[in-house]
Amino acid sequence: MTDSSAGTRSRGKRERLAAAAATVLHEQGVEKTTLADIARVAEVPVGNVYYYFKTKNELVEAAIETHTRSLSDLIEALDRLPEPAERLKALIAGWVEQRDTAVRFGCPTGTLATELDKRGDGLDATVADLMRTLIDWAEAQFADMGRTDARESAVALIAAYQGISVLTNTLRDPELMAAEGRRLERWIDSMA
Amino acid sequence: MTDSSAGTRSRGKRERLAAAAATVLHEQGVEKTTLADIARVAEVPVGNVYYYFKTKNELVEAAIETHTRSLSDLIEALDRLPEPAERLKALIAGWVEQRDTAVRFGCPTGTLATELDKRGDGLDATVADLMRTLIDWAEAQFADMGRTDARESAVALIAAYQGISVLTNTLRDPELMAAEGRRLERWIDSMA
Amino acid sequence: MTDSSAGTRSRGKRERLAAAAATVLHEQGVEKTTLADIARVAEVPVGNVYYYFKTKNELVEAAIETHTRSLSDLIEALDRLPEPAERLKALIAGWVEQRDTAVRFGCPTGTLATELDKRGDGLDATVADLMRTLIDWAEAQFADMGRTDARESAVALIAAYQGISVLTNTLRDPELMAAEGRRLERWIDSMA
Amino acid sequence: MTDSSAGTRSRGKRERLAAAAATVLHEQGVEKTTLADIARVAEVPVGNVYYYFKTKNELVEAAIETHTRSLSDLIEALDRLPEPAERLKALIAGWVEQRDTAVRFGCPTGTLATELDKRGDGLDATVADLMRTLIDWAEAQFADMGRTDARESAVALIAAYQGISVLTNTLRDPELMAAEGRRLERWIDSMA
DNA sequence: TATGAATGAGGGTTCATTCAT
DNA sequence: TATGAATGAACCCTCATTCAT
Numbered sequence: 081m082t083d084s085s086a087g088t089r090s091r092g093k094r095e096r097l098a099a100a101a102a103t104v105l106h107e108q109g110v111e112k113t114t115l116a117d118i119a120r121v122a123e124v125p126v127g128n129v130y131y132y133f134k135t136k137n138e139l140v141e142a143a144i145e146t147h148t149r150s151l152s153d154l155i156e157a158l159d160r161l162p163e164p165a166e167r168l169k170a171l172i173a174g175w176v177e178q179r180d181t182a183v184r185f186g187c188p189t190g191t192l193a194t195e196l197d198k199r200g201d202g203l204d205a206t207v208a209d210l211m212r213t214l215i216d217w218a219e220a221q222f223a224d225m226g227r228t229d230a231r232e233s234a235v236a237l238i239a240a241y242q243g244i245s246v247l248t249n250t251l252r253d254p255e256l257m258a259a260e261g262r263r264l265e266r267w268i269d270s271m272a
Numbered sequence: 273m274t275d276s277s278a279g280t281r282s283r284g285k286r287e288r289l290a291a292a293a294a295t296v297l298h299e300q301g302v303e304k305t306t307l308a309d310i311a312r313v314a315e316v317p318v319g320n321v322y323y324y325f326k327t328k329n330e331l332v333e334a335a336i337e338t339h340t341r342s343l344s345d346l347i348e349a350l351d352r353l354p355e356p357a358e359r360l361k362a363l364i365a366g367w368v369e370q371r372d373t374a375v376r377f378g379c380p381t382g383t384l385a386t387e388l389d390k391r392g393d394g395l396d397a398t399v400a401d402l403m404r405t406l407i408d409w410a411e412a413q414f415a416d417m418g419r420t421d422a423r424e425s426a427v428a429l430i431a432a433y434q435g436i437s438v439l440t441n442t443l444r445d446p447e448l449m450a451a452e453g454r455r456l457e458r459w460i461d462s463m464a
Numbered sequence: 465m466t467d468s469s470a471g472t473r474s475r476g477k478r479e480r481l482a483a484a485a486a487t488v489l490h491e492q493g494v495e496k497t498t499l500a501d502i503a504r505v506a507e508v509p510v511g512n513v514y515y516y517f518k519t520k521n522e523l524v525e526a527a528i529e530t531h532t533r534s535l536s537d538l539i540e541a542l543d544r545l546p547e548p549a550e551r552l553k554a555l556i557a558g559w560v561e562q563r564d565t566a567v568r569f570g571c572p573t574g575t576l577a578t579e580l581d582k583r584g585d586g587l588d589a590t591v592a593d594l595m596r597t598l599i600d601w602a603e604a605q606f607a608d609m610g611r612t613d614a615r616e617s618a619v620a621l622i623a624a625y626q627g628i629s630v631l632t633n634t635l636r637d638p639e640l641m642a643a644e645g646r647r648l649e650r651w652i653d654s655m656a
Numbered sequence: 657m658t659d660s661s662a663g664t665r666s667r668g669k670r671e672r673l674a675a676a677a678a679t680v681l682h683e684q685g686v687e688k689t690t691l692a693d694i695a696r697v698a699e700v701p702v703g704n705v706y707y708y709f710k711t712k713n714e715l716v717e718a719a720i721e722t723h724t725r726s727l728s729d730l731i732e733a734l735d736r737l738p739e740p741a742e743r744l745k746a747l748i749a750g751w752v753e754q755r756d757t758a759v760r761f762g763c764p765t766g767t768l769a770t771e772l773d774k775r776g777d778g779l780d781a782t783v784a785d786l787m788r789t790l791i792d793w794a795e796a797q798f799a800d801m802g803r804t805d806a807r808e809s810a811v812a813l814i815a816a817y818q819g820i821s822v823l824t825n826t827l828r829d830p831e832l833m834a835a836e837g838r839r840l841e842r843w844i845d846s847m848a
Numbered sequence: 849t850a851t852g853a854a855t856g857a858g859g860g861t862t863c864a865t866t867c868a869t
Numbered sequence: 870t871a872t873g874a875a876t877g878a879a880c881c882c883t884c885a886t887t888c889a890t
Contacts, residue, residue, distance in 0.1 A: 109390030111303030114880065127855050136881065186386060193442040194378060194386045198301030208442050232451055235439060239452060240428070243435025247427060250385040250400050259424055260431060306863060319872040328864065493774030495687030498884060511851045520885065570770060577826040578762060578770045582685030592826050616835055619823060623836060627819025631811060634769040634784050643808055644815060690859065703876050712860065
């Protein structure tokens with residue numbers, strides 16, 4: 081019991097750091113975020129961070145993995161819905177629900193991808209995987225609906241979300257996300 | 273004569289700096305770009321930059337203004353086309369033409385907006401104006417086409433471009449932009 | 465039984481650490497070597513090192529002692545030879561044999577002495593003892609040969625070795641050591 | 657005059673840094689010396705060091721160059737002597753003169769070479785050049801004296817100096833250097 | 849005895865900004 | 870106006886040493 085809680089505390093710390101990284105990197109951006117910021121949020125002494133992550137990049141990587149896991153969970157939940165159209169609309173509904181976060185910080189994945197592209201380390205490939213996972217899942221839904229242009233539709237859907245996230249964030253207007261959500265839903269409905 | 277040529281040279285320097293800033297900030301990102309980088313590209317001594325721009329932020333602002341002027345020029349050119357639908361399709365065609373740049377650096381305005389949002393200075397409002405200008409123009413075209421949902425369509429169009437820019441850049445695939453361009457054209461055509 | 469075997473295991477660990485320290489400190493230098501490096505080579509967990517050595521300096525001391533013991537063994541072996549001139553020439557032959565190590569890392573004692581001198585801890589005195597032991601032994605051989613300048617010759621011999629080690633290492637040429645070895649042998653022979 | 661003094665001040669600063677580096681690196685060793693140490697001795701603010709030297713390694717390189725220049729000056733002075741044997745003995749006399757420095761810090765070139773070998777950067781090649789320059793010069797003198805074994809003698813001479821420097825430093829005894837100096841002089845004399 | 853985890857001081861380096869001329 | 874030089878705050882990272890168990 082004591083041992084297990086000790087193990088838990090250690091693993092907990094790593095996870096706390098990864099979670100803090102995911103949040104803070106989203107909110108402040110990769111470049112503006114210092115290790116001290118992440119350490120503070122995770123309530124871990126700065127020097128100790130390096131016991132778990134050898135470089136700042138590894139911390140960014142862990143943040144991406146956190147997002148990847150979130151996406152997996154989301155997909156798993158959506159897959160429980162019976163109809164592909166419903167699944168897609170539930171995805172959209174989720175986006176709309178989080179529109180206030182989008183207003184303040186944009187899409188976590190999209191802004192991260194944009195920033196990592198400029199950095200020159202190899203991390204952009206990792207976010208690309210994450211992005212592809214989402215597109216692939218959407219494609220599967222469109223295919224399930226019998227669409228022959230499933231890939232193109234999937235790309236268009238995710239692009240619409242990425243784009244409206246940028247606009248919602250830039251123009252500080254959550255209603256943009258809401259309206260686009262309704263438009264996308266109508267689009268899905270028009271396919272049935 | 274000497275003064276005027278000096279003035280000319282100075283204005284030339286200021287513009288060279290603004291242009292260099294626009295390019296380099298797009299390619300490297302705001303945070304990764306140093307004043308020295310911009311000065312080097314503009315072929316202006318580092319110490320001299322501060323004669324024209326008191327802070328790095330003012331240089332970023334100048335870069336945005338450069339983009340704003342580019343947009344004005346573009347709009348002016350598009351407005352010479354007779355039909356609103358043609359104008360919109362010409363806009364889209366321009367996006368597709370520049371897809372290789374999007375692959376490497378994303379949309380200049382979008383990535384800048386994403387980065388500036390994280391910085392906390394007041395510059396995000398300036399990019400927002402730029403973004404709004406484009407949306408407003410698109411809205412005018414849709415209205416001209418007799419659409420009652422002109423604003424929503426305009427937002428959707430620009431969002432589509434922003435989003436596909438993110439995906440094109442992240443996934444390093446220019447074909448994404450091309451395909452989305454064709455899709456958007458079809459959409460415009462379907463409105464006629 | 466358990467205690468004794470534990471004790472044995474412990475002494476084994478202590479010796480493994482000292483041996484690892486001797487090797488790694490020679491190869492990487494004192495400053496560039498971390499405790500983790502030594503622990504890894506000795507296959508001892510980092511945290512456990514401090515049970516045997518309270519500070520890094522103590523580990524350096526142990527490394528010196530390891531070298532001292534090696535020197536004792538060497539001297540013991542040389543002393544089995546009947547003639548002092550033979551003993552000295554056997555010493556020289558040993559140096560030449562190890563010239564490839566000298567090329568890569570220099571003389572273990574000499575480089576250690578050079579490094580420890582800069583550190584300001586009291587360890588330089590310990591290497592000095594080691595160095596003196598070798599000189600003393602050489603002096604005894606020269607005296608045994610009937611030389612009245614035994615001390616000076618001994619110093620010259622060891623200096624020649626230290627110096628050619630520096631050059632062999634710096635210029636990365638094992639042949640330097642070999643040639644100097646032949647020269648020194650001739651010198652010894654000329655005394656008989 | 658003003659301009660030239662301004663230029664002098666700048667160049668002076670760079671040189672002051674290089675000179676400080678040469679001294680401090682010799683006295684404290686490369687690893688133990690911080691940039692702040694060098695900056696303090698050169699009376700230059702720490703942040704300003706990087707205006708002249710982009711990395712610590714460049715500062716080390718500059719220190720080596722300082723030593724190289726000193727050697728050139730020395731050689732130039734020695735070359736004014738008429739006889740090669742005299743030149744070599746003057747070289748030796750210089751070593752003996754500086755025996756108190758050797759006691760405290762060893763030979764600047766030798767200790768630097770020993771330390772740089774462990775560091776893994778490419779600087780060891782630069783010190784090697786310095787060392788070779790000295791050997792080459794000595795070889796020329798021995799050749800001038802009609803020796804067929806000029807190279808070997810040159811290597812032996814420099815090795816003797818390097819080695820006695822190590823011993824003088826390690827055993828903290830300036831008399832070692834003095835005695836070895838006399839021995840080497842006799843050796844030179846025996847060649848005439 | 850044994851060990852993973854924690855800690856904090858300090859080092860090298862970058863860079864926006866300012867200064868002196 | 871122009872410019873090389875100066876400045877210092879902040880950042881990432883390393884590591885000897887200590888702690889808790």
